[in-house]
Amino acid sequence: MTPSKVTTSSASVAVLPITDKVQEAMAVARRGVDELLIESEFAQKLARAEQSGQPLRIKLGLDPTAPDLHLGHTVVLNKMRQLQDLGHTVIFLIGDFTSMIGDPSGRNATRPPLTREQIELNAKTYFAQASLVLDAAKTEIRYNSEWCDALGSRGMIQLASRYTVARMMERDDFTKRFKEGTPISVHEFLYPLMQGYDSVALKSDLELGGTDQKFNLLVGRELQKDFGQEPQCILTMPLLEGLDGVEKMSKSKNNYIGITEPANTMFAKVMSISDVMMWRYYELLSFKSLAAIANFRSEVEGGRNPRDIKVALAQEIVARFHSQQAAEDALADFVNRSKGGIPDDIPEVALSGAPLGIGQLLKQANLCASTSEALRMVEQGGVRIDGTVISDKGLKVDAGTLVVQVGKRKFARVTLA
Structure with missing residues (x-):
């Protein structure tokens, strides 16, 4: 598949008025985000979508590097769902091609590429688990091998000619590794290019990612311009710290809460986070209004036990991925354990x-x-x-x-x- 070249220029498009509906959508988009670039462009995209009735195309790509998703992944998935509920088209992109390269973001060494077998095994569960957050019936699921495989060696060389080594070296992790004399493999330069090419192929209006993905998302903007497309806006979400409150949530660091873990385990893990970290989890994971969360803070400052507020968070998260009854049962189990009791359902x-x-x-x-x-x-x-x-x-x-x-x-x- 070769992406079609379109001729649009944001400079030639009339500036549309920002309605109350657009302002409300912008407020939803901004909540909990690290950056929304460029806000004025995104407001105009929303205004055009409202006027034309044509929903925006909003993209999130995930490489199936592990078979299970955890709450850290849901930070950006939650934002996707909020935008989906506004009526826009969300594209859940499984990076089955890019997984074979390995994302160098935040790495101090070359990431070992996954085999095709590992990727296919992990991808099987990805969308099923993501559907616990997204509305599966309204989600477009794509695999980037669809257009990346079709490039071939000639297409790959032509794509590589669109970006310079100097610009690649603007990445902090590449610069740091180069200065330290740590090897950087040539294939790692291809990762941001391929992720950016995904945006061209999908004609993305907005791409979401963690803060560690900012460089890759910006490459997508530049490639879209080079292909004559209107550049996507980018929205980066903070990286959620794990149970230790220090490192990014990661299964490899064993500081994670899996979204398919048993309800009792999930509840107990949420209760194990610190009182300070609890507010970070509320900000990034809770669906409660900002006013409600501010009210919780006031209550704690007024002397209410923060444990009560943490229980409410644990129940909200368990109910989301299991059921309200499971949340009630998990609370009872937690109280029983706190008193030295033995859980009912032990292996x-x-x-x-x-x-x-x-x-x-x-x-x-x-x-x-x-x-x-x-x-x-x-x-x-x-x-x-x-x-x-x-x-x-x-x-x-x-x-x-x-x-x-x-x-x-x-x-x-x-x-x-």
């Missing part, structure tokens, strides 16, 4: 080899990833058997059925023979 595990060392037992019961982690948890006082804290790293556990707990959230009913 049953059968093991053999009694007497079994405590480290091996925790590893084989999938309560710890390794024996070294298990022994470290014992040393820190984070392991209980039938409610009793275990402090002996050399403990041999005899045959029987027992409830084993690691940390606050991991339980298993182990039958050891």
Whole structure:
């Protein structure tokens, strides 16, 4: 597929009046964003859409680098849904081609490209999970291999001729790696080009992404101009910190809340964030009005326990991805655990080899990833058997059925023979 060249010039288009409806749409677009570039252009796009009845084409691309989505991904998906609810066309673009290159954004080393098999496996679950946020029936789903594969080597060379190395080196991560003498592979320069070419192929009016994607989104604007298209506006959303409150939410850092995790686990993880970080999660994840969130802040400043406000957030998120009843049950389960109770739905595990060392037992019961982690948890006082804290790293556990707990959230009913 070769994108058609159109001849539009924003300079030749009459400036339209900004109606109340457009102002309301702009307020929705601005909420919680890091940047909206360029606001005046986007307001005109909205005004034209209102006048013509032709919805805007709003694009979000995600590379299927992992099989599951977490709450960090939903920050930008939530914004997509808000714009979708305004009547615009949202395009959920799966980067099955760009995943084979590997996004260098924020990287201090070359990212290993994924295989076609890994990409196809991960892509299977992406849209299904995204549909927990987006209206699937009104979402256009596309794969960028549709036009990227068709480019071929000749088309790739022609596309590369449209951007200079000097402009590529304006990227902070490329500049830093070059100064440090860290290798930069030539294929990494192709990633921003291909992402920008996606915008040309889809004739995007607005592209969304995290703050780490700003350079790539701007490349899309420049390529659209080069192809004679009206340049897209760009909207960047903040990157949500994980449960540690420091690093970006990431499955690899184990600080994430998966959107398909069990309701009780999801609820407990939200409750584990700090009182300070709670407001960040409200800002980026909650659908409550800004006035309601401001009222919560006033109540906390007036002496209300922030735990109550955090419960409301945890219930809102669990209800969104499960149900209101699941949110109520998760709260009851959390209260029960807080009182030292055992959850109702803990996994049953059968093991053999009694007497079994405590480290091996925790590893084989999938309560710890390794024996070294298990022994470290014992040393820190984070392991209980039938409610009793275990402090002996050399403990041999005899045959029987027992409830084993690691940390606050991991339980298993182990039958050891």
